Amino acid sequence: MIHSLLARGSSIFRSSAMQRVLAFGGLIVLFVGFSLASPNFFNFENIKGILLATAVNGVLALGSTFVIITAGIDLSVGTVMTFSAVMTGVFITFWHLPVPLGVLAGLSAGALCGFLNGTMVSRMRLPPFVATLGMLYATKGLSLVISGLKPIYFTDTPEFATISMGSILGMIIPGFDIPNAVLILFGAAILANLILTKTVIGRYTFAIGSNEEATRLSGVNVNAWKTVIYTMCGIFAGLGGVLMGARLNSAQPALGAGYELDAIAAAVIGGTSLKGGEGTIVGTIIGAFVISTLANGLRILSVPQEWQIVVTGAILVMAVYMDNLRRRKE
Amino acid sequence: MPDKNPEDYLVLMQGIDKHFPGVHALNQCRFDLKRGEVHALVGENGAGKSTLMKVLAGVYKKDAGRIFVRGQEVEIPNPRAAIDLGISTIHQELNLIPHLTVAQNIFIGREPRQKIRFLLDDKAINEKAQQVFDMMHLKLEPGTLVANLTVAKQQMVEIAKALSLNAEVLIMDEPTAALTEAEIEELFRIIRKLREQGVGVIYISHRLEELKQISDRVTVMRDGHTIDTVNTQDATIDQIISMMVGRTIYEAAPDVPEHQEEEVVLEVRNLSRGNVIKDVSFKLKKGEILGFAGLMGAGRTEVARAIFGADPVDSGEIYVHGRKAVIRSPKDAVKYGIGYLSEDRKRFGLTLDLDVENNMVLATFRKFMGALGWVNDSKIHQTANHYVQALSIKTPSVQQKARYLSGGNQQKVVIGKWLTCDTDILIFDEPTRGIDVGAKSEIYRLLNELAHQGKSIIMISSELPEILRMSHRIVVMCEGRITGELSSAEATQEKIMKLATQRGVVMRDNGVALPQNNGVV
Incomplete structure (x- = not known):
């Protein structure tokens, strides 16, 4: 059935773009809907809250997008985030090292976990689901062990919290105090977009997800590049850990599990295909905002948190279903 | 046979041996290729042609034997090494990346960069691809996504890729399997052009009538052995077939x-x-x-x-x-x-990871269920065995996974499936x-x-x-x-x-x- 295969193929490029438009449309619908439903939704303070709430999940989702485009999955980004926050806490609070070193420790911890994931997936040929599930458990346990089951507070180093909660923008434009975490999210997103669309890493991310064997036979060292991609995902998780720690002014060792699913959901709502080969950073960022806007709006409408989760699930399934429907039509 | 002088050949393979667990896939195989010739390689499925070519392409490592390229003895440990020696393969299942563009596919693994080494230069990539197409007299837009091309054009992209790698040895595995007559003509035109330019083409095909049109010499393989190499002009198709099967069968008679x-x-x-x-x-x-x-x-x-x-x-x-x-x-x-047996058995006809008997009853499962929805295994067994015998399907047992059957036997399993449906x-x-x-x-x-x-x-x-x-x-x-x-x-x-x-x-x-x-x- 080569004909139908090709016919389907012709929609591939458009479909990713379409899903993004769809997700963006959905985001606008959410904004308009919540604004009409509640006077407390559309104001600067609340929008700021949504932006801040998106920062951590957004950063995690950036890394996940790369991994998912390779037709892989990383279930460990949530707990790797926590592990990184804990390592930052160890450096800054336990060992009294300077804050920049602590940040570096967090990023490195993420990178190391990502590197191990990548090694397991590529050289040891473990299915990504299994390898990163193992990493999920390992980092979850290690965070508890290292922290001694207790949160590590950054109270001695107030400058650490400003990484997330300070506002450089507010200093430049008085009153426009968008938190730094949001700036970092957008900075990271721009960087991720550059890597995905303009560099060899990005090119091979798509190539591996689209046809791994062909990529290998083209002389590309698929194992090495997969390791690079998972390591990068780990670094984004590490950045998420730093942002999370700075936002809570503490490393909470029991937090983290479940964040990986939000990250995956953001990527998928934004049009990244779990089958690999398709996805965009813009889409993922929109997806992350859809999730946090939904949570925020429902909370303002006094919908209990449990129900917010149910609605998020329904939206996720609906987004993918609509994408499927449209593809079938084409 | 007297030893050949490697200097005379573009490629010379001698005494190639390859074992897989339980199979002696290649047994003292030999093959040679001259500059500017199309050398057909034929044999039944499992005869070892693809294995031999994968040894040459660096996909498999040989257990024993020697390979000479342009007179020099070489080791080809991986696909990269083969490409560096100017040996490129156009695979039967096309090895392109559907979500990338034509030009991106051609230059994958050696992307041109911008001055800042970190960034890719997609403009240069398109221009370079266009140069290759011009050389082939091929009309193709470098920026098109490969997924949007017909199979024939995808094949042209593969050839363009090989040429851009300065390939002198082109291995083509069943290149015409999915092409129309017009597309085959076009492919042959390009092959002849390459031959004029001194490229050696190794042409694997099941379509024997094509060999007469395109090949200079034919090598026949059977059961992991090289049987013989003959000039295409000197042999009839019937002779080639009888070498392939080791017995005389009639093919063309109505x-x-x-x-x-x-x-x-x-x-x-x-x-x-x-x-x-x-x-x-x-x-x-x-x-x-x-x-x-x-x-x-x-x-x-x-x-x-x-x-x-x-x-x-x-x-x-x-x-x-x-x-x-x-x-x-x-x-x-x-x-x-009404029963329909798809052209693409593996995608539409069979569940490769299920065994033979379950594949056969897949469409008629209800017939094999007892009162409470229990599956009547012995009845399935009996039915499957009946059709295995009736259709003379070669399988160690009805519990064998369909994946491990040959193409012909897989087809028979599909036929069996429809026969159980009346x-x-x-x-x-x-x-x-x-x-x-x-x-x-x-x-x-x-x-x-x-x-x-x-x-x-x-x-x-x-x-x-x-x-x-x-x-x-x-x-x-x-x-x-x-x-x-x-x-x-x-x-x-x-x-x-x-x-x-x-x-x-x-x-x-x-x-x-x-x-x-x-x-x-």
Whole structure:
């Protein structure tokens, strides 16, 4: 059935773009809907809250997008985030090292976990689901062990919290105090977009997800590049850990599990295909905002948190279903 | 045989041995390739051609033997090393990356960079690709996504990729398997051009009639041995076949028992669907093999799928045994006793990871369920064994996974599946694609037997000898229309081809009409 295969193929490029438009449309619908439903939704303070709430999940989702485009999955980004926050806490609070070193420790911890994931997936040929599930458990346990089951507070180093909660923008434009975490999210997103669309890493991310064997036979060292991609995902998780720690002014060792699913959901709502080969950073960022806007709006409408989760699930399934429907039509 | 001087050859392989667990895949194999020649490599499936070529391409490591390239003895430990030696493979299952553009595919692994080394230079990549296309006299847009190209064009992209790698040795594995006649002509034109430029082409094919057109020499392999190398001009196809199978079988002689039944079991009236099926009407009689000839994309598969309820139609009526049939889904079609055997067994016909017996009863599972929904394993077992014997399927047991069967035997399992459904109208879509010569003649025998038992068969085939040999009547399609009907007595290859190209214009999958044979793909 080569004909139908090709016919389907012709929609591939458009479909990713379409899903993004769809997700963006959905985001606008959410904004308009919540604004009409509640006077407390559309104001600067609340929008700021949504932006801040998106920062951590957004950063995690950036890394996940790369991994998912390779037709892989990383279930460990949530707990790797926590592990990184804990390592930052160890450096800054336990060992009294300077804050920049602590940040570096967090990023490195993420990178190391990502590197191990990548090694397991590529050289040891473990299915990504299994390898990163193992990493999920390992980092979850290690965070508890290292922290001694207790949160590590950054109270001695107030400058650490400003990484997330300070506002450089507010200093430049008085009153426009968008938190730094949001700036970092957008900075990271721009960087991720550059890597995905303009560099060899990005090119091979798509190539591996689209046809791994062909990529290998083209002389590309698929194992090495997969390791690079998972390591990068780990670094984004590490950045998420730093942002999370700075936002809570503490490393909470029991937090983290479940964040990986939000990250995956953001990527998928934004049009990244779990089958690999398709996805965009813009889409993922929109997806992350859809999730946090939904949570925020429902909370303002006094919908209990449990129900917010149910609605998020329904939206996720609906987004993918609509994408499927449209593809079938084409 | 006296030792050959490696200096005389582009490639010389001697005494190549390769073992896989339990299989001696290559046994002291030899092969050589001169500059500017097309050297065909033939053999049944499993004869070792692909393995031998994978050794040359660095995919497999040889256990023993020597390889010389341009007179130098070389080791080829990985695909990269082969590419560096100027050896490129155009794979049967095309190895392109659908989500990347044509140019990105050609230069994958060696992307041109911008001044800031970190960034890719997509402008340079497109220009360089265009240069290669110009050299090949090929009309192709470097920025097109590969997923949007026809198979033929994807193949051209693979060749362009090889040329851009300065390949001097081109290994082509079944390059024409999925091409139309016009596309094959175009491919041959490019192969001949490469030959003039001194490129050596190794041409693996099942279509022996093609060898006469394109190859200078032929090497035959069988059971992991190199049997012989001959000049193509000096050998007849029958001689080559007998070397391949190690026995003499007849391939071309017509094989149609008389057909006398007049009872019409299936009648299709004015079937239409968009651009792909245009006002198709025909009748199928009891015990008849009705051949559907035409080029790829002529709409034959589409008609079959429409009859089978796999695709919706705009208009038209189907009568089964004289009564109007409403077929909206394959389930309905099965109810009317219609079975469809897809051209792509692996995607649509078989569940590769299930065993033979479960594949056979997949469509009729309900028959094998007891009162409480228990599955009656022994009955399944019995039925499967019956068909394994009746169809002489070669498998160690009915518990063998379908994946491990040869193409011919997989096809027979699919046939078995439809026989358990009590179907009396069977639509075979390219029943022998990718099946070796020996198994082919068994499938033919089986089709004849089924027809003899009163089953009615529609056989879609792109191989004219097959159509001529098997059909009682032949319907020819072109561009979604039936352009003619021939009795087996009056049909010839020439007449069929004339009908199959009656328009003189080939419509492509994307609906763009291309003039034929104008030297541009």
